[in-house]
Amino acid sequence: MGKYDNDFIMTIDDDDETIVVPEEEKETFSDDEQTKKKTNNKKKGQQQDQDFDNRFTFALDGGGEMGPAKPWDFTAARDMLKNKNLERTSIDDIISKKRKQVKEMKKKEQMKQDDNQQDDDNDEENLVDDNDDDLAADGFGAGVEEEEEEGQTMDDDEEEEGSSATDTEDEDQDDANMNNSDEEEEQENEEDRKRKEAYFAPEEENVPKEHQSFSSMNLSRPILKGLANLGFVKPTDIQARTIPVALLGKDICGGAVTGSGKTAAFIVPILERLLYRPRQQASTRVLILCPTRELAAQVHSVAVKLAGYTDITFSLCVGGLSVKQQEADLKLKPDVVVATPGRLIDHIRNSMGFGLDTCEILVMDEADRMLEDGFADELGEIIKSCPKSRQTMLFSATMTDNVDQLVRMSLKNPVRLFVDKSNQAASRLIQEFVRIRANRESDRSAILLALCRKTFKKKVIIFFRSKAAAHQMKILFGLVGLNAGELHGNLTQEQRLESLERFRDLEIDYLLATDLAARGLDIKGIDTVINYNMPTQFAQYLHRVGRTARAGRNGRSVTLVGEQDRKMLKMAIKSANSNQVKNRVVAADTIQKYKAKVESLSTQIQEVLQEEKEERALRQAEMEIRKSENLLAHGKEIYARPARTWFQTEAEKKKSQEENTPLEYRSTKKEEVKNEKEKIKRGKYDGMSRQKRRRRQAMEEDEDYIKDAKNQKSAAKKAKKAAKPRRL
Structure with a gap:
C-alpha cells in the first residue's frame, strides 16, 4: 500500500461517507452482512439510474478534493441581514398553539361522551384516512390516464350530456382561434425575418x-x-x-x-x-x-x-x-x-x-x-x-x-x-392536469389537500397566484399536520431565506410559493411541482414546471385547470410530447371528504389569522417605539444625513405606469373617473349646519336687496340725467 498504514482499510459507500475500519475488526463482518450491503448498493445504484439520465453532462452534487459541495447557499446574504432584536412569534408557533387548544377541547368533549367511542376519531393526525386505493395508479397516484390526442381536453365520465355538447363547441372555437393565431404568427415571421437577419x-x-x-x-x-x-x-x-x-x-x-x-x-x-x-x-x-x-x-x-x-x-x-x-x-x-x-x-x-x-x-x-x-x-x-x-x-x-x-x-x-425551443418544457418532465368544472371552483383546496395527503408527500413546490392564498394554505397545512413552509413577498428577507434553506435541507416537505420562486432557483431533488392555479402567461408556466426535471432527472408537474384555462392547456399539450401528458382524476367521494375537512377548519384558520394580525400590530408598535427612541437619542445625526434620492418623482412614476397600461384599460379608467366626477357635484349649502345655512341665506337675501336698491337708484339717476335739456 506504499506510504499508507497497513493497519487500516478505507471503504467508501454510496453516500460519500468515509468509514475507517481497523485490520483486527475486519474479520468480524459476517458473509450475510456483506451480501446485504452489496444488494443495498445495487438497489441504490438502480434507483439512481432510474432517476438520473446518465447522458447528461454534469451533476451539481459536487465532489473533488474539497468533498461534496452544495451548489449554493445563503451565507453571504445571511451575513448582511439587518440586525433586529425584536422577538417574533412565528406562524408555526401560532398554528401549534391552536392545534393544542383544539385537542384539549376535543378531549374534554370526549370525556362527556360514552367510553365506547374510539379515541382515534379525535386525534387530528388520524382524521384523514391514509388509504391510497382511491388514488393509486401507475405508481405515482390517482387515476392517471394518458391523453389520446394533442388537442383533446380532459373528459370525465361524471359529466352530464348537456354540458359535454357545450364543451365541444368551446373546443372547436378554441381550435379555430388557435389556427387563426398560427396563421398570423407565420405572416409576422415572414415580415420579421429580414429585421432579425440584419440585427x-x-x-x-x-x-x-x-x-x-x-x-x-x-x-x-x-x-x-x-x-x-x-x-x-x-x-x-x-x-x-x-x-x-x-x-x-x-x-x-x-x-x-x-x-x-x-x-x-x-x-x-x-x-x-x-x-x-x-x-x-x-x-x-x-x-x-x-x-x-x-x-x-x-x-x-x-x-x-x-x-x-x-x-x-x-x-x-x-x-x-x-x-x-x-x-x-x-x-x-x-x-x-x-x-x-x-x-x-x-x-x-x-x-x-x-x-x-x-x-x-x-x-x-x-x-x-x-x-x-x-x-x-x-x-x-x-x-x-x-x-x-x-x-x-x-x-x-x-x-x-x-x-x-x-x-x-x-x-x-x-x-x-x-439551444432548445423557447416554448418547450424539459424532455423528462411528465405533465399531469386535473380538470375543475366551472361550478366546482371551491373544490381546489380539497383536491390539493387530497393530493398532498395521499400521493405527493415530500419534495413538492406548490405555486399560487396570490400571497394571501399561499399564506392561508400554509395555515391549513399546519392544522392538518403537513410540514410546509411559505415563500412570497409578504415575508421578511430572513424568513424567505430560512424557508428556502429548510426546503433544500429536507426539513420541510412542501414549499408554498408565488411566482417569486418560479425563476432560476435550482433546488436539487424536487420531485413534484403543483400549480394551484394555471398562470396567465405560458412562459411563466414553463418556469414553474422547470423547478423539477432539472439536470437530466425525472420530474412531474400537476396543474389544476379551470374552464377559463383552456387556451393555456392547449399550449402546454402542444409543447410537450404526447406520451408525457396525462389526465389525473380524483374520486368524487375523496373530494367531498376533504372538502368537509377544509370547511370544518375554516373557523380555526380565521382565528389564526386574527391572532397573527394582533401579533403584527404589537410588533409594529414596538418598531415605532424603537424608532422614536432612536430619533430622541440620535436625532441630530439622523437629520444631518443627506436624503436618499431616486431617478423618478412620484408624478413620473404614475405617468410611466399609465403609459405601460393597455389602451383599452386606460380609456375605461378615464371614463370611470369622469363619470364619478360628474356624479359627485357638491351643492351650494352641503356640509353646513342649519344655523350657518340660514345665516348665509339671510346675508344673500340682504345682498340681493342692496343690489336691487343700488340698481333702482342708478336707474333713477340715469332717467333724471336724460330728462335734462341739452346744451346748444
Whole structure:
C-alpha cells in the first residue's frame, strides 16, 4: 500500500461517507452482512439510474478534493441581514398553539361522551384516512390516464350530456382561434425575418465544436479546478456554444431549457477574462442583474464557489439586506457585482464612490422578465450608467428574439444562441392536469389537500397566484399536520431565506410559493411541482414546471385547470410530447371528504389569522417605539444625513405606469373617473349646519336687496340725467 498504514482499510459507500475500519475488526463482518450491503448498493445504484439520465453532462452534487459541495447557499446574504432584536412569534408557533387548544377541547368533549367511542376519531393526525386505493395508479397516484390526442381536453365520465355538447363547441372555437393565431404568427415571421437577419450576427459563424471536457476550451487551471469541485464533468450544449463566443467579447442572446447550466455558461467566461485584468487599480468590471433577490443570492453563491481558487472579488446588492454593509463592500471596488435593479440604482445615486463607469460586461439572467414593462424605467437608468463599449449577455429559458425589445439594450450585432425551443418544457418532465368544472371552483383546496395527503408527500413546490392564498394554505397545512413552509413577498428577507434553506435541507416537505420562486432557483431533488392555479402567461408556466426535471432527472408537474384555462392547456399539450401528458382524476367521494375537512377548519384558520394580525400590530408598535427612541437619542445625526434620492418623482412614476397600461384599460379608467366626477357635484349649502345655512341665506337675501336698491337708484339717476335739456 506504499506510504499508507497497513493497519487500516478505507471503504467508501454510496453516500460519500468515509468509514475507517481497523485490520483486527475486519474479520468480524459476517458473509450475510456483506451480501446485504452489496444488494443495498445495487438497489441504490438502480434507483439512481432510474432517476438520473446518465447522458447528461454534469451533476451539481459536487465532489473533488474539497468533498461534496452544495451548489449554493445563503451565507453571504445571511451575513448582511439587518440586525433586529425584536422577538417574533412565528406562524408555526401560532398554528401549534391552536392545534393544542383544539385537542384539549376535543378531549374534554370526549370525556362527556360514552367510553365506547374510539379515541382515534379525535386525534387530528388520524382524521384523514391514509388509504391510497382511491388514488393509486401507475405508481405515482390517482387515476392517471394518458391523453389520446394533442388537442383533446380532459373528459370525465361524471359529466352530464348537456354540458359535454357545450364543451365541444368551446373546443372547436378554441381550435379555430388557435389556427387563426398560427396563421398570423407565420405572416409576422415572414415580415420579421429580414429585421432579425440584419440585427443578429450570421449563424454560420457560430457553428459549435464538440467539447468532450472543459479542458478543450483552453480555460485556466484555477477555473478548471473550481468546475471540478462543483462536479462539472462535460459542458452542456448551451455551455459549449456560449463559452467560446463569450471569450471573444461578443454580445450574446442565449436561451435553453431550465436546468441546463446557463449560470455556469456566463460565469465561466467572465472568470476567465477577469484572470487577466489589470491589478494596478481596483474597479468594478462585471455587473450581473437578476429579477429576484433569491436568484441573485444563488448566482452570487455559485460564482463564489467557481472562483474559489482565484483572487476575484464579488459583492451582493439586493433589497432586504443591510445597506451600510453593502456600501462598505462597494467602496472596496469588487470585480463582480450581483444585484437586483432597484437596490443597484439606489447605490448608484446615493453611495459615495460607486459607479458603473468601468463596467466591461453586463449580464442579465432571466432577461425576458427584465425586458418586460415592469423593469423598463429601471433598466433604462442602469444602461445609461454603463459605458457603450461594454459586452452584453442575455439569458433565459424563455428568451425572446423580438428585435423591438432587444434594441433598447443597445446590443451590437449579437450572437443568437438558442439551444432548445423557447416554448418547450424539459424532455423528462411528465405533465399531469386535473380538470375543475366551472361550478366546482371551491373544490381546489380539497383536491390539493387530497393530493398532498395521499400521493405527493415530500419534495413538492406548490405555486399560487396570490400571497394571501399561499399564506392561508400554509395555515391549513399546519392544522392538518403537513410540514410546509411559505415563500412570497409578504415575508421578511430572513424568513424567505430560512424557508428556502429548510426546503433544500429536507426539513420541510412542501414549499408554498408565488411566482417569486418560479425563476432560476435550482433546488436539487424536487420531485413534484403543483400549480394551484394555471398562470396567465405560458412562459411563466414553463418556469414553474422547470423547478423539477432539472439536470437530466425525472420530474412531474400537476396543474389544476379551470374552464377559463383552456387556451393555456392547449399550449402546454402542444409543447410537450404526447406520451408525457396525462389526465389525473380524483374520486368524487375523496373530494367531498376533504372538502368537509377544509370547511370544518375554516373557523380555526380565521382565528389564526386574527391572532397573527394582533401579533403584527404589537410588533409594529414596538418598531415605532424603537424608532422614536432612536430619533430622541440620535436625532441630530439622523437629520444631518443627506436624503436618499431616486431617478423618478412620484408624478413620473404614475405617468410611466399609465403609459405601460393597455389602451383599452386606460380609456375605461378615464371614463370611470369622469363619470364619478360628474356624479359627485357638491351643492351650494352641503356640509353646513342649519344655523350657518340660514345665516348665509339671510346675508344673500340682504345682498340681493342692496343690489336691487343700488340698481333702482342708478336707474333713477340715469332717467333724471336724460330728462335734462341739452346744451346748444
